[in-house]
Amino acid sequence: MHSAALYLIPVTLGDTPVDRVLPVYNNTIISGISHFIVENIRTARRFLKKSNPEINIDSLTFYTLNGHTRPEEVSDYLTPLAAGFSVGIISEAGCPAIADPGADVVAIAQRAGYKVVPLVGPSSILMSLMASGFNGQSFAFHGYLPIDAGERARMLKNLEHRIYAENETQIFIETPYRNSRIIDDFIKTCNPLTKLCIAANITCEDEYIRTLTLKEWNKVKPDLGKKPCIFLLYK
Structure with a gap:
């Protein structure tokens, strides 16, 4: 059992097979998360299903983060952490928060004192x-x-x-x-x-x-x- 944290979850670049660029450990973490902050829900769902075919996509909660997301909404996305549930950020390509809007979420989590964990993946x-x-x-x-x-x-x-x-x-x-x-x-x-x-x-x-x-x-x-x-x- 992992303690609640904001996990930064890298994805593949293009159609690269998941096992070529992402550690198995990432899937272990992903399988324990039910709340995800994503740029695009459709592509995030596709990535999660590709990473773990056994995952129950419909049981997951997704929050959209893009240029239209208001700052107060971003803070609300982290409320599961206060209740002891981990949250994952998924980028469209590569690593979250690098040339990516996820940095705003990480900044809020750091200010609030939540644990932030970057996972290994391609940049x-x-x-x-x-x-x-x-x-x-x-x-x-x-x-x-x-x-x-x-x-x-x-x-x-x-x-x-x-x-x-x-x-x-x-x-x-x-x-x-x-x-x-x-x-x-x-x-x-x-x-x-x-x-x-x-x-x-x-x-x-x-x-x-x-x-x-x-x-x-x-x-x-x-x-x-x-x-x-x-x-x-x-x-």
Whole structure:
């Protein structure tokens, strides 16, 4: 019997088999939880059923957490903890609270003094950094670049300066249908000798991770389609 806690439950990236990237221990924890905070109930139910075919989905309680969730609702989602029942947070992909709205729930749980337990699972940000050959001692994740072209170029120039001045790896994501655009922006804005690592569909069958200079990428632009990607810049 585990003491009540807020468990951060990682999920697979794409259609990767559960047993390839998630420990059996995670299922042991999941089987003891009846309350889940999720971004999307349908995909959360699908993940739980894939992880544990024996699970009784209809006996579970789901709370939706997205951009429309009010702060007071988030606090209510943690009331089972006060009654001694564990709560799980499930992200749409990878690890909860990393580039993910789950961080707000964790902050409330920490302030209230509840036990918070992160479970082991795949993080596309860290896995891409591991495979890039870039500096893993000093790095910054920025999420999305600005949409406005001028702001985007200014931010890229500033962040590229940090690469050379502080030896800091810069990490970005982009909406998949704009993958080609962000590569073009890197090539157009940054030093041709600055290196770019593109990591697509990490842990999936068609995983693609490659590091080249921007000058080299300009000659061999990959067709990434709408694959989820991580982009890393370094010298």
